[in-house]
Amino acid sequence: MIPSRFGEYGGRYVPETLVPALDHLTSAFERLWSDQEFRDELDKLLKTYVGRPTPLFRARRFGELAGGATIFLKREDLAHTGSHKLNNALAQALLAKTLGAKRLIAETGAGQHGVATATAAALLGLPCQVYMGCIDMERQRLNVIRMELLGTEVIPVDSGSQTLKDATSQAIRDWMGSYRDTHYVIGSCVGPHPYPAMVRTFQSVIGREARQQILEELGRLPDGLVACVGGGSNAIGLFHPFIDDEVPMVGVEAAGEGLGTGRHSASLGGGTPGVLHGSLSFVLQDDDGQVAPTHSIAAGLDYPGVGPEHAWLQETGRARYVSVTDEEATAAYSAFSKSEGIIPALESSHALAYAMRWGQELGSGSVLLVNLSGRGDKDVVRDDAD
Amino acid sequence: MIATIQAAFQRARSENRAALIAYLAAGDPDLATTVALVRAAAEGGADIIELGIPFSDPLADGPIIQAAYTRALANSITTRRIIEVLPELAKDPGLPIVLMTALNPVLAYGAEIFCKDASAAGAAGLLVPDLLPEDSESLWSRAHAAGIDTICLSAPDTSERRLAAAAAASTGFLYLISRRGVTGPSGGVGETLEAEVARARAVCELPIAVGFGVTTADDARRVARVADGVIVGSAFVDLAANSAPDAAVGAVRAKTEELMNGIRMVGSRTENA
Numbered sequence: 001m002i003p004s005r006f007g008e009y010g011g012r013y014v015p016e017t018l019v020p021a022l023d024h025l026t027s028a029f030e031r032l033w034s035d036q037e038f039r040d041e042l043d044k045l046l047k048t049y050v051g052r053p054t055p056l057f058r059a060r061r062f063g064e065l066a067g068g069a070t071i072f073l074k075r076e077d078l079a080h081t082g083s084h085k086l087n088n089a090l091a092q093a094l095l096a097k098t099l100g101a102k103r104l105i106a107e108t109g110a111g112q113h114g115v116a117t118a119t120a121a122a123l124l125g126l127p128c129q130v131y132m133g134c135i136d137m138e139r140q141r142l143n144v145i146r147m148e149l150l151g152t153e154v155i156p157v158d159s160g161s162q163t164l165k166d167a168t169s170q171a172i173r174d175w176m177g178s179y180r181d182t183h184y185v186i187g188s189c190v191g192p193h194p195y196p197a198m199v200r201t202f203q204s205v206i207g208r209e210a211r212q213q214i215l216e217e218l219g220r221l222p223d224g225l226v227a228c229v230g231g232g233s234n235a236i237g238l239f240h241p242f243i244d245d246e247v248p249m250v251g252v253e254a255a256g257e258g259l260g261t262g263r264h265s266a267s268l269g270g271g272t273p274g275v276l277h278g279s280l281s282f283v284l285q286d287d288d289g290q291v292a293p294t295h296s297i298a299a300g301l302d303y304p305g306v307g308p309e310h311a312w313l314q315e316t317g318r319a320r321y322v323s324v325t326d327e328e329a330t331a332a333y334s335a336f337s338k339s340e341g342i343i344p345a346l347e348s349s350h351a352l353a354y355a356m357r358w359g360q361e362l363g364s365g366s367v368l369l370v371n372l373s374g375r376g377d378k379d380v381v382r383d384d385a386d
Numbered sequence: 387m388i389a390t391i392q393a394a395f396q397r398a399r400s401e402n403r404a405a406l407i408a409y410l411a412a413g414d415p416d417l418a419t420t421v422a423l424v425r426a427a428a429e430g431g432a433d434i435i436e437l438g439i440p441f442s443d444p445l446a447d448g449p450i451i452q453a454a455y456t457r458a459l460a461n462s463i464t465t466r467r468i469i470e471v472l473p474e475l476a477k478d479p480g481l482p483i484v485l486m487t488a489l490n491p492v493l494a495y496g497a498e499i500f501c502k503d504a505s506a507a508g509a510a511g512l513l514v515p516d517l518l519p520e521d522s523e524s525l526w527s528r529a530h531a532a533g534i535d536t537i538c539l540s541a542p543d544t545s546e547r548r549l550a551a552a553a554a555a556s557t558g559f560l561y562l563i564s565r566r567g568v569t570g571p572s573g574g575v576g577e578t579l580e581a582e583v584a585r586a587r588a589v590c591e592l593p594i595a596v597g598f599g600v601t602t603a604d605d606a607r608r609v610a611r612v613a614d615g616v617i618v619g620s621a622f623v624d625l626a627a628n629s630a631p632d633a634a635v636g637a638v639r640a641k642t643e644e645l646m647n648g649i650r651m652v653g654s655r656t657e658n659a
């Protein structure tokens with residue numbers, strides 16, 4: 001049985017219409033996850049199609065910028081489609097296909113999850129529609145083109161803030177009417193039960209591999225884990241296999257123009273408990289409970305909610321959550337590109353920026369493991385005017 | 387002193403017809419308009435008013451109600467201001483008012499104080515579409531303590547067990563969602579309406595009201611033939627939004643009369659007693 005709540009967080013706060021679909025999905029997931037044939041099929045695709053295991057790479061020159069700390073990168077940027085998103089999208093798509101779904105829908109912010117879902121849909125021969133905010137379509141145009149090339153229809157969302165939040169709402173509304181033949185591929189560890197625990201399960205391949213790889217490399221566990229957090233799927237995927245170890249874990253949220261400016265996306269750092277998109281977690285909202293507009297230079301972090309398990313990890317103190325501004329993330333993006341020959345996604349650059357700060361505090365001799373959740377090609381041409 | 391949901395259904399039953407529940411988005415585009423439209427719906431014959439508290443991210447609502455919420459929020463509508471206008475509506479027209487809200491604005495307000503304030507202002511019922519029966523105890527107990535009736539929902543694929551739980555957690559009426567999908571005219575009333583109502587009757591002693599996709603007098607007549615209540619939302623909201631400012635009140639009154647005609651055309655409902 002997968003958990004429906006993490007402490008008080010999580011749960012199901014959805015219209016009754018969706019409950020039968022969520023019940024069906026929960027039992028199907030639990031059944032297939034313990035089905036050897038399904039697992040073998042997924043593992044084979046992860047190996048031969050996604051390119052897993054992704055390497056663990058020691059970033060020597062970047063380590064010098066991080067106080068001489070030893071920095072290991074989990075290279076999710078090398079996974080097919082350029083981010084960790086395909087781990088989850090492919091697993092959900094395979095699950096959906098096994099269950100007989102005739103169509104996939106998804107939401108996307110930066111477009112990485114949309115591309116991953118479009119890719120899985122093409123591979124498995126399922127029609128796919130992806131909801132994307134009009135503003136995100138502008139600032140991540142390359143990914144719109146990729147999705148369309150992959151045979152997916154991108155549906156513009158012009159309601160609300162026209163970003164990931166509204167794309168998610170619109171995808172849920174689609175599913176309200178379509179769940180009998182359509183699977184909704186949620187892209188992060190958010191949403192109603194079973195999504196947060198199911199997405200965590202699919203993304204935990206990151207942490208399982210990384211834990212084994214660093215033990216082989218060093219013979220010991222790292223002194224800290226670092227991952228960026230929007231909804232938080234790459235972070236929970238890295239963290240979860242280390243949860244019973246005494247390894248400090250830090251999630252890095254987007255401070256945008258600064259937590260004091262109100263122009264940020266740090267739900268754990270600046271939000272309060274609330275219900276958004278079907279679960280109870282931390283939400284950026286006004287005093288009246290209306291969801292607040294958010295900002296981040298990284299479209300994939302530009303979201304007013306966060307996975308409920310992260311709210312729980314923060315509350316219990318098992319993980320710590322910090323934030324990094326647009327300016328710091330951009331500086332890390334630039335510095336990292338030059339020091340390692342790897343252009344990181346702006347989302348992942350938030351984790352890198354904090355790794356620099358943390359490494360300087362811990363000094364040489366310390367070992368940090370950073371999830372390089374995606375590649376930055378999509379961010380090379382961008383409109384900073386947002 | 388507060389008009390009750392029970393009395394409204396009782397009155398409709400005594401007239402041998404189903405009750406009309408008219409939904410309006412509070413504060414669209416401002417509260418003065420809402421007050422005028424509620425009175426227009428009452429003049430047209432509505433029995434119960436359902437007042438939607440705007441939310442930035444409603445999951446069950448189609449484009450018409452979403453747009454209404456966006457207009458209201460752009461005009462700085464708040465839960466507090468909506469509650470403040472309720473005493474005026476309790477005086478005139480004096481119909482029972484059911485507040486419909488997403489859970490988050492209630493949590494932000496504070497569940498206990500929300501129920502107390504809403505009750506003191508004259509609210510008769512509370513309906514929270516994203517709060518499922520299994521999680522409703524905490525809020526519902528506060529609502530009941532404040533004298534507010536609670537309303538849970540059932541949908542076409544809801545299991546028998548959940549349907550019974552929804553009925554058990556409700557005190558006002560049971561809200562039957564007529565079809566899959568979000569609110570609005572698209573798709574009309576669900577094909578399985580009659581069977582759904584019969585299924586609900588088997589486990590629910592409360593009045594059963596049907597919403598989602600009920601737009602025309604014909605829709606209202608079909609629902610009224612089997613259910614105790616006919617819930618119409620998007621059709622009113624759409625009319626209010628797309629009429630000239632002076633014409634909205636008349637349009638809502640006329641729409642209510644049209645729906646009531648549909649309901650009254652059913653005639654004897656004894657076959658469903």
